[in-house]
Amino acid sequence: MEFLRPRGLDEALAAKAANPDAVPIAGGTDIMVELNFARRRPSALLDLSDVTELTGWSLVGDRLRVGAGVTYAELTGERLNGGGGGELGRRLPGLAIAARTVGSPQIRNRGTIGGNLGSASPAGDCHPSLLAAGAEVEVVSVRGPRHIAIDEFFTGVKRNALAPDELVAAVWITQPTGPEQFAKIGTRNAMVIAVAAFGLALHPDRGAVGTGIGSAAPTPVRASDAEAFLAGTLAQAGLWETRGPLPAAVVAEFGSLVSAAARPIDDVRGTAAYRRHSLGVLAKRALTWAWQDYRAGWKRAG
Numbered sequence: 042m043e044f045l046r047p048r049g050l051d052e053a054l055a056a057k058a059a060n061p062d063a064v065p066i067a068g069g070t071d072i073m074v075e076l077n078f079a080r081r082r083p084s085a086l087l088d089l090s091d092v093t094e095l096t097g098w099s100l101v102g103d104r105l106r107v108g109a110g111v112t113y114a115e116l117t118g119e120r121l122n123g124g125g126g127g128e129l130g131r132r133l134p135g136l137a138i139a140a141r142t143v144g145s146p147q148i149r150n151r152g153t154i155g156g157n158l159g160s161a162s163p164a165g166d167c168h169p170s171l172l173a174a175g176a177e178v179e180v181v182s183v184r185g186p187r188h189i190a191i192d193e194f195f196t197g198v199k200r201n202a203l204a205p206d207e208l209v210a211a212v213w214i215t216q217p218t219g220p221e222q223f224a225k226i227g228t229r230n231a232m233v234i235a236v237a238a239f240g241l242a243l244h245p246d247r248g249a250v251g252t253g254i255g256s257a258a259p260t261p262v263r264a265s266d267a268e269a270f271l272a273g274t275l276a277q278a279g280l281w282e283t284r285g286p287l288p289a290a291v292v293a294e295f296g297s298l299v300s301a302a303a304r305p306i307d308d309v310r311g312t313a314a315y316r317r318h319s320l321g322v323l324a325k326r327a328l329t330w331a332w333q334d335y336r337a338g339w340k341r342a343g
């Protein structure tokens with residue numbers, strides 16, 4: 042197996058164009074498992090360690106550009122050297138909550154947001170929060186950059202919209218204008234692949250609600266009917282303005298609509314019925330927490 046070690050983005054893109062079968066390796070926390078278990082034997086690995094253009098984050102207008110090489114530890118603030126990790130997580134609370142649930146400290150130190158998108162697993166923990174936030178994925182090749190709406194990025198089980206010569210460069214997320222939440226259920230409390238996961242973002246500036254479901258459909262998906270129901274109900278009752286209590290019936294209906302949006306399967310981690318049920322519970326919890334934050338005068342970090 043060839044090991045390609047480009048110095049910088051231009052070299053990486055040229056190498057990917059010349060070797061479209063080369064498999065990028067960032068943190069290696071997914072790829073190394075596949076190699077070690079002989080599930081995959083690519084002709085070449087394209088090591089992204091020295092592609093510094095993929096690291097770090099910046100604020101561009103009211104949008105955050107989060108490099109593909111940003112790790113979970115940078116999102117959670119566990120590793121504060123080189124990149125102001127804590128601040129990024131404060132600015133993107135939904136993603137930071139999700140990042141805190143990933144693997145172990147070792148995995149969070151190595152694993153990247155770009156690698157999560159590259160693997161495109163239905164269980165990837167970044168995906169529900171990215172869907173809820175309405176993120177865009179910036180991909181790049183020798184042909185130039187393009188942006189893909191997160192809703193269009195996941196094309197099948199562990200498949201994404203990347204062309205063979207493209208790399209994920211970054212994720213673009215509009216700074217939140219309201220609370221975000223993430224909740225995940227697994228067979229234990231840590232080092233666990235989600236049996237079901239749910240991300241929620243309230244967007245009071247435009248009276249909208251964003252959702253993301255993980256591990257309960259062939260790809261991460263939004264619960265569009267639940268979003269429309271909640272946004273409509275909040276607007277009709279004037280609750281965005283009054284920040285009054287949410288009726289229990291609204292919370293319950295939201296949970297049912299999220300459950301209904303799932304297309305789960307039975308597998309070794311859980312049954313389809315359990316996934317549907319637990320998603321409803323996660324959605325009700327996430328909404329209750331987010332609304333409590335909103336009522337308590339939620340303010341954007343930074």
Ligand SMILES: Cc1cc2nc3c(=O)[nH]c(=O)nc-3n(C[C@H](O)[C@H](O)[C@H](O)COP(=O)(O)OP(=O)(O)OC[C@H]3O[C@@H](n4cnc5c(N)ncnc54)[C@H](O)[C@@H]3O)c2cc1C
Nearest residue numbers: 065067068069070071072143144152153156157159166209
């Ligand atoms: C013990 C353990 C626990 C884990 N726990 C969790 C968990 O709780 N939640 C979770 O979501 N995941 C978990 N994972 C999976 C993994 O850590 C994540 O998916 C992580 O985000 C992968 O990032 P990485 O940088 O290590 O990717 P890599 O392994 O380097 O790459 C993963 C895939 O993405 C591609 N890729 C990487 N970077 C790019 C790029 N810039 N452009 C294009 N393609 C790219 C690679 O070619 C590969 O196909 C766990 C893994 C292990 C081993």
